[in-house]
Amino acid sequence: MKVLLTTENLREGVQRMAREIRRAYDARPITMLGIMTGSVVLLADLIREFDMPLRVGVLQASSYRGTTTRGELIINAASLPDVSGRDVLLVDDIFDTGRTLEGIREHVSGLGARSVRTAVLLRKRGRQEVSLEPDFVGFEIPDEFVVGYGLDYCDEYRNLAYVAALEPAEIARRTS
Ligand code: IMP
Ligand code: MG
DSSP, rough: OOEEHHHHHHHHHHHHHHHHHHHHHHEEEEEEEEEEEEHHHHHHHHHHTTOOOOOEEEEEEEEEEEEEEEEEEEEETTTTTTTTTTTEEEEEEEEESSSSHHHHHHHHHHTTTTTTEEEEEETTOOOSSSSSSOOOOEEEEEESOOBBTTTTBTTBTTTSSSSEEOEEEEEEHHOO
16 A cells, blocks of 8 residues: 555645635534545544534445446435535545536535535546536545545545555455
8 A cells, every 4th residue: 555645644634624614604604414434534523623613414425336336326315414505515535536426416405505515535636527626625636546534445444544545456356
């Protein structure tokens, strides 16, 4: 594994995102919705950068299988708080093709949110397939498969306190 972002890099990046978010919302109360499970670490760190009133919820989305194949986007919003009339900030681990975030944004807009913006820890270069641009981005990274700080490969590595790129051999070992 090759470390791309250290714990210290991540801490600074999250603090920078929080400053940008605070400035953009200008003390309006935010409803932050973490897209599970990848955003679990970011969500926990990000919300603790705010001392203003804030609502927090989660929703489940999955579309990603392994490193290359992609399934249909499945949204489970059963545990979502009421978002109608609220300023919603969707929080996700990574903006890859952007399809997940775009699908969820449409879904949450359809529930009557007043506004829906998006914050992602990572954005992969050269992969975008949608017109949606994330409003807040922690770090731009090269097109490599990364794990840690919430991001998984086959449901492992989410607990790493840093972000690392998996070597092709590590991926091959699992898929063979
Ligand atoms: P998108 O819909 O293509 O933007 O994919 C977004 C989802 O795919 C993310 O929420 C992640 O769960 C997953 N994903 C994309 N790239 C990576 C990666 O490099 N490592 C781990 N998960 C990834
Ligand atoms: Mg995810």
